[in-house]
Amino acid sequence: MIIYTPIPLELVLEGNSDFSPEYQEVERGGFKLLVENLGNQRGKVVRLLSSNPQDYLNPLLQPGEIIKL
Numbered sequence: 001m002i003i004y005t006p007i008p009l010e011l012v013l014e015g016n017s018d019f020s021p022e023y024q025e026v027e028r029g030g031f032k033l034l035v036e037n038l039g040n041q042r043g044k045v046v047r048l049l050s051s052n053p054q055d056y057l058n059p060l061l062q063p064g065e066i067i068k069l
Contacts, residue, residue: 025049026069031061035069043069 005012022037031050035043045065
């Protein structure tokens, strides 16, 4: 990734090393999902683990969707 910015790189990447999300693999409705735990029984879909191309068209399984764990 290339970042074009006049801001010093130290300021742009400040706090980046502190980010360490907790991922877990969850099965919902027959689909395996990699989910980032957000707390309060909620999770954000990070990745869909499927070999069926049709599954990737489901808007409820798109990365970034918030689901209940």
